[in-house]
Amino acid sequence: MEFGIFHSGHVLRQDNPDAQRKAEHARLMDEAAVAVTGDRNGFKYSWFTEHHFLEEYSHLSASEVFMAFVAGQTARIHLGSGIFNLTPPVNQPARVAERVAMLDHLSEGRFEFGTGRGSSSTEFMGFGIPDGDTTREMHDEALPEILRMWRETPYSYDGKWFSMPERNVLPKPYTVPHPPLWIACGSPSTFEKAGRMGMGALCFSMGPPETLAPLVAAYKTAVAQCEEPIGEYVNDNIACVSRLFCFEDGDRAREVASMAGSGYFQSLVLHWLDSIPKPPGVPEWPELIPEPTPEEVRKATRRGVLVAGDPEECAASVQQYVDIGCDQIIFGIVGNSLPADVGIESMETFGEHVIPRFDTDPVHRTTRQREAAR
Secondary structure (H helix, E strand, C coil), X not given: XXXXXXXXXXXXXXXXXXXXXXXXXXXXXXXXXXXXXXXXXXXXXXXXXXXXXXXXXXXXXXXXXXXXXHHCCXXXXXXXXXXXXXXXXXXXXXXXXXXXXXXXXXXXXXXXEEEECCCCHHHHXXXXXXCHHHHHHHHHXXXXXXXXXXXXXXXXXXXXXXXXXXXXXXXXXXXXXXXXXXXXXXXXXXXXXXXXXXCEEEECCCCCHHHHHHHHHHHHHHHHCCCCCCCCCCXXXXXXXXXXXXXXCHXXXXXXXXXXXXXXXXXXXXXXXXXXXXXXXXXXXXXXXXXXXXXXXXXXXXXXXXXXXXXXXXXXXHHHHHHCCCCEEEEECCCCCCCHHHHHHHHHHHHHHCHXXXXXCCXXXXXXXXXXXX
């Protein structure tokens, strides 16, 4: 089991424009500090979302710029796009190919290429895309062409959603043959699709490990049978998302978790990302998901819904993800109103006491698989 961090750029609404700018700046600096902390404490991956127009939920709209900033402050942690939106009206495919290659060079091979098509009508309609089915077509056309741009000199294409005259797309990736490929997954069919394509699965579905187990199994079955991956090698990897509150004192961890604003953040997730099915009983916006009590946090940890408590309790929760075949857990650290210094303390405690129990290989799983393929 490996561990990662999820960076969303969550910024609470402020009373005036000046306070809003300061809050945005402070949160971006917090996210950078969290990534640097992960680099020092055994976390192997930092994943950076790309969202547009989603007030409060995510202000991380130019993640390629942010990742380059973080790359210069870290040495070992891999930086992943979680995700780059591949629909041409949002990101022209040649520009994506250029950005990925540039990030791969600047990080000296530490970049992970996570792809997706966006999950919010507010976003894709803001770029003139009429519906979700169109985003699927656009993504599936763009991805193989980006891979061609890295291989072919010169490259040209005349397609449905974008075209290019003969050009040489530069630079080519630093990593041979290319960075690891991932795709965002939500529905059961997308997990099977990710496996068939030989791509890592970024599982953004919600729920305890027991409900994620069939999705993990569908992916693992499909990826084991993948003989012709879309890339040059198979990235057999599935990552699940959770939240982390790890302290020496378990009662303190539960108290912090109950006051971190996670219910409000989850309400924003389900409000903005309208392609994600809402679990039964979730209130309609603007009604909010209630914040959990410390006892509810304890019960949720026992079910694996989140990782909260002392190191022993956190390890028991992590084990549930190991048992279903998950390869990586990605934690949202400041995807709520948790102060950055408290989140960093939680990461340091987890890194000292829990990560060494589960991650005993100093080399990243994606690196192992790429090297084996070569």
